Amino acid sequence: MRRIGLPDVIGPISDRWSRLPTPARYVVYVIAIVAAFALPADSIGSFMSPQSDWSAILFYPIGVYILLAIGLNVVVGQAGLLDLGYVAFFAIGGYTMGKIGLSLKWDFWVILPCGIAAAAVAGVILGAPTLRLRGDYLAIVTLGFGEIIRITANNLNFTGGPRGLSGIPNPPSVGSFSALQFNVATTKPFYYLVLVMIILAIVLVKRLERSRVGRAWAAIREDEDAAEVMGVPTFRFKLWAFAIGACIGGAAGVLFAAQTISITPEDFPFLLSSYIVVAVVLGGSGNLAGVILGAFLVAWLPERFRGFADYRVLAFGGALVLMMIVRPEGLLPSRRRRAELAEGTGGMGSLGGGVGGAQTQAVRIEAVETDAVQTGAVESEAAP
Amino acid sequence: MTESAALLELRTVTQQFGGVTALSEVDLGVPEGAIFALIGPNGAGKTTVFNLITGVYRPTAGSLWFGGAKISGKRPHEVARVGIARTFQNIRLFDNMSALENVMVGADARHDSSVVGAALGLRRHRREERDGRERGMQLLDLVGITRVAEDTAKGLSYGDQRRLEIARALATQPRLLLLDEPAAGMNPAEKEQLGVLIRKIRDIGVTVFLIEHDMGLVMQVSDRVAVLDFGQKIADDTPSAVRTDPRVIEAYLGAPADAT
Numbered sequence: 001m002r003r004i005g006l007p008d009v010i011g012p013i014s015d016r017w018s019r020l021p022t023p024a025r026y027v028v029y030v031i032a033i034v035a036a037f038a039l040p041a042d043s044i045g046s047f048m049s050p051q052s053d054w055s056a057i058l059f060y061p062i063g064v065y066i067l068l069a070i071g072l073n074v075v076v077g078q079a080g081l082l083d084l085g086y087v088a089f090f091a092i093g094g095y096t097m098g099k100i101g102l103s104l105k106w107d108f109w110v111i112l113p114c115g116i117a118a119a120a121v122a123g124v125i126l127g128a129p130t131l132r133l134r135g136d137y138l139a140i141v142t143l144g145f146g147e148i149i150r151i152t153a154n155n156l157n158f159t160g161g162p163r164g165l166s167g168i169p170n171p172p173s174v175g176s177f178s179a180l181q182f183n184v185a186t187t188k189p190f191y192y193l194v195l196v197m198i199i200l201a202i203v204l205v206k207r208l209e210r211s212r213v214g215r216a217w218a219a220i221r222e223d224e225d226a227a228e229v230m231g232v233p234t235f236r237f238k239l240w241a242f243a244i245g246a247c248i249g250g251a252a253g254v255l256f257a258a259q260t261i262s263i264t265p266e267d268f269p270f271l272l273s274s275y276i277v278v279a280v281v282l283g284g285s286g287n288l289a290g291v292i293l294g295a296f297l298v299a300w301l302p303e304r305f306r307g308f309a310d311y312r313v314l315a316f317g318g319a320l321v322l323m324m325i326v327r328p329e330g331l332l333p334s335r336r337r338r339a340e341l342a343e344g345t346g347g348m349g350s351l352g353g354g355v356g357g358a359q360t361q362a363v364r365i366e367a368v369e370t371d372a373v374q375t376g377a378v379e380s381e382a383a384p
Numbered sequence: 385m386t387e388s389a390a391l392l393e394l395r396t397v398t399q400q401f402g403g404v405t406a407l408s409e410v411d412l413g414v415p416e417g418a419i420f421a422l423i424g425p426n427g428a429g430k431t432t433v434f435n436l437i438t439g440v441y442r443p444t445a446g447s448l449w450f451g452g453a454k455i456s457g458k459r460p461h462e463v464a465r466v467g468i469a470r471t472f473q474n475i476r477l478f479d480n481m482s483a484l485e486n487v488m489v490g491a492d493a494r495h496d497s498s499v500v501g502a503a504l505g506l507r508r509h510r511r512e513e514r515d516g517r518e519r520g521m522q523l524l525d526l527v528g529i530t531r532v533a534e535d536t537a538k539g540l541s542y543g544d545q546r547r548l549e550i551a552r553a554l555a556t557q558p559r560l561l562l563l564d565e566p567a568a569g570m571n572p573a574e575k576e577q578l579g580v581l582i583r584k585i586r587d588i589g590v591t592v593f594l595i596e597h598d599m600g601l602v603m604q605v606s607d608r609v610a611v612l613d614f615g616q617k618i619a620d621d622t623p624s625a626v627r628t629d630p631r632v633i634e635a636y637l638g639a640p641a642d643a644t
């Protein structure tokens with residue numbers, strides 16, 4: 001029925017990858033990390049970014065987008081919850097850095113955990129009432145939340161209104177190492193910093209994925225009601241997904257503000273939320289390598305082809321529509337995700353349908369239970 | 385089986401859905417250590433009883449008690465922790481997870497390691513992962529499907545999927561196991577094995593509450609049988625007594641008075 005395409009090639013590769021012995025995999029990781037640290041080299045930059053400073057672009061948008069995509073992937077890819085206002089957490093991190101850095105003159109390293117905590121608290125405050133909503137409502141509420149944060153920042157004197165905050169301190173430089181001098185004239189050190197954060201985020205997310213937490217998220221994505229009956233506190237784990245995603249977004253925001261020195265509400269538009277969603281979906285929700293690739297492309301392509309910058313949104317729209325038609329599972333989908341999409345339980349449908357209140361939940365179980373006839377049960381489930 | 389040692393009790397439970405009364409003032413007691421069967425024609429309200437027990441529905445009236453504590457009002461995952469597990473009439477596995485992962489989700493119901501513990505790879509987390517894996521394999525062995533442990537659930541044969549559901553439920557370490565038509569779609573040989581498995585489960589100390597249409601299986605394994613008809617309990621006795629109860633025969637054959 002299906003055409004033979006990229007998935008059929010990538011499938012076996014990722015299967016082989018997961019069967020590689022651990023030492024072999026570590027060798028690949030080390031090579032990847034070394035390559036990532038070598039990335040700002042001029043020889044690479046002259047091709048990747050002939051028109052602008054390559055290592056600056058590596059920090060923003062590329063590095064920051066990747067970090068954001070890793071965070072959003074926890075929410076969208078792992079727990080299956082569609083969050084359209086993810087930029088809110090990025091903004092909260094940024095304003096925490098700006099506000100505390102300016103008023104209390106604290107160090108970047110002290111503000112970083114504050115920004116993460118502030119974003120996590122915001123994630124819980126947003127999630128607690130909304131994660132009981134049905135999926136489509138969740139998307140709308142999160143979208144609204146993203147806008148509320150931006151508009152609030154625009155209207156408060158506390159956050160500097162439309163002019164935002166400027167003169168935010170850079171992170172302190174370390175000794176006289178050129179790679180660790182953080183000021184307006186340096187770019188590479190910030191890239192190294194975001195790279196370290198990306199690596200830490202990957203380690204964190206991978207560990208969770210392989211634990212009971214990742215299993216719970218997968219179970220929620222596949223059949224939330226059955227998961228609940230099997231003892232998975234579904235609401236709590238969805239809230240955790242929100243909080244962890246928020247933490248990563250907050251960290252990215254702190255770092256961003258500490259590098260750009262001045263932030264305004266316009267740095268946190270809805271469009272940024274949608275870029276990150278595009279990065280996650282384009283790359284293959286759930287699969288980290290795919291998500292990173294997606295974020296890289298979303299960030300890099302417009303920089304590389306600056307002449308077409310005006311058509312950026314149009315190009316994204318076109319690319320997304322094209323992807324949904326030829327490759328709905330994303331560029332590098334996870335094996336499980338691919339299977340879910342093939343049978344119609346995953347994908348945008350399940351992104352939207354991830355949540356269920358007590359009422360809808362009861363009705364849904366009933367709906368499946370009562371029409372189940374002896375042997376027909378499996379077949380009737382497979383039908384859409 | 386003594387009546388006094390009821391592990392699970394339904395006290396005058398009524399369940400309405402809009403105008404439909406699915407259960408009407410039903411009293412039920414499942415004795416500890418027994419294999420208790422609930423039978424009745426299609427639409428009698430049997431699955432509704434399981435949905436009430438597991439907290440999927442809240443009773444319109446009446447209450448449910450487990451081991452002397454009230455469970456009506458608890459959320460499903462809390463009911464699981466109290467020691468009640470179930471299978472579904474239509475199979476509801478986590479289709480794209482492996483058989484072992486499915487069972488490990490069940491085992492996680494007994495695990496306490498936190499998200500932070502998992503993120504940092506703390507010792508308790510690692511111990512619980514190992515425990516979940518080991519217990520998972522033991523349970524797959526108990527139901528006889530270790531050979532497909534690494535296969536995705538949806539790729540399993542129908543009978544194996546039913547067995548996997550039982551293993552996943554047992555992984556939550558229940559005191560009471562609810563089986564909703566476990567023999568549906570099985571061939572006679574598989575039903576035979578299922579009967580053996582159900583007894584084995586009872587013998588390891590798990591009380592079994594069975595909904596089943598296959599009378600052969602019900603009569604063969606049950607210690608006690610209750611009968612529902614149009615949401616009302618019409619019999620609750622030993623298998624042999626129920627078999628000869630005129631009201632039960634009438635319900636199954638469809639008396640003219642019931643035809644509306």
Ligand SMILES: Nc1ncnc2c1ncn2[C@@H]1O[C@H](COP(=O)(O)OP(=O)(O)OP(=O)(O)O)[C@@H](O)[C@H]1O
Pocket residue numbers: 362363366367369370401404405406424425426427428429430431432433473
């Ligand atoms: N959530 C619900 N909303 C409305 N009606 C419901 C709901 N759940 C069950 N019912 C109704 O309650 C009655 C009992 O249903 P239930 O599924 O408990 O029957 P059952 O005895 O399990 O039948 P079967 O042998 O076919 O599985 C049916 O009339 C059914 O339509």
Ligand SMILES: [Mg+2]
Pocket residue numbers: 369430431432473
């Ligand atoms: Mg039923």
